[in-house]
Amino acid sequence: MNNYTISDQDLISQYLNGNEAAFEQLLNKYKNKLFTSILLIVKDEFVAEDLLQDTFIKAIKMIRAGKYNEEGKFMPWISRIAHNMAIDHFRKQKRYPTIVMEDGSSVFDTLDFSENSIEDQKILKETQANVKALVDMLPDSQREVLVMRHYMQMSFQEIADSTGVSINTALGRMRYALINLRKMMEQQSENANHAIRQKTNYQRVS
Known part of the structure; x- marks a missing residue:
């Protein structure tokens, strides 16, 4: 048989x-x-x-x-x-790819780092690791297309063929991935600023 x-x-x-x-x-x-x-x-x-x-x-x-x-x-x-x-x-x-946001800017464009500053390099490394963690938090379909595009340098046609969806769907998932990534970054920044303000106010009272 x-x-x-x-x-x-x-x-x-x-x-x-x-x-x-x-x-x-x-x-x-x-x-x-x-x-x-x-x-x-x-x-x-x-x-x-x-x-x-x-x-x-x-x-x-x-x-x-x-x-x-x-x-x-x-x-x-x-x-x-x-x-x-x-x-x-x-x-x-590939731990730290250059992720281009939906407006064409890089994730790190708004951050001014000096190559000679040890402190700035430390902050940059922490920021890169943080972005990687945020990428991991995206919905599966969005994380997939972002990794294929920015980590693997695949074209949207290749992504569409590999995932079995249309190019428009692949583009849509990428757009939502970048929007959600930016929202999470902004939320983290807001939370960090809030924590700093609270710490400053506490020190003033003390």
Whole structure:
């Protein structure tokens, strides 16, 4: 009997019932497609191999934990895991990209730093780390397009093709990502200024 005639759901059921070879059949069935999709993003065969392994490890953990409920849709499900693995790889590797806001300005355009000032360099590093943390707080679809555009230097056509949406949708997600990023930055700045004012007033009273 040809293994490829067995449905993905049957193979997953067999795996959950203790048949380790069943998941190996799934791996062999889709590993070439997944490797190619990862390689298109990371453009490094060794990195792609590592991420492919990580993808299957994460898939196994999720299936064992009962978190797979995409009956009949295993390939789209695991493709999404692989895609997110590749995105996270870039987000972790390139820690401080130059993010251009919706008005064309850089995140750091409003900050005046001196290259020779140790204090300013410390502030810049902290600000960069803070922006990275804020990027992580964006909704998944917005963070994805921002990482692909600013970390991975992908065109909007490439982003649209990779995520399976129209260019207009990709552009819209980027716009909302930048708007939300700016709002979070402004809120943090307002909170910081408020804390400074409170501290100053407390010192005056003391």
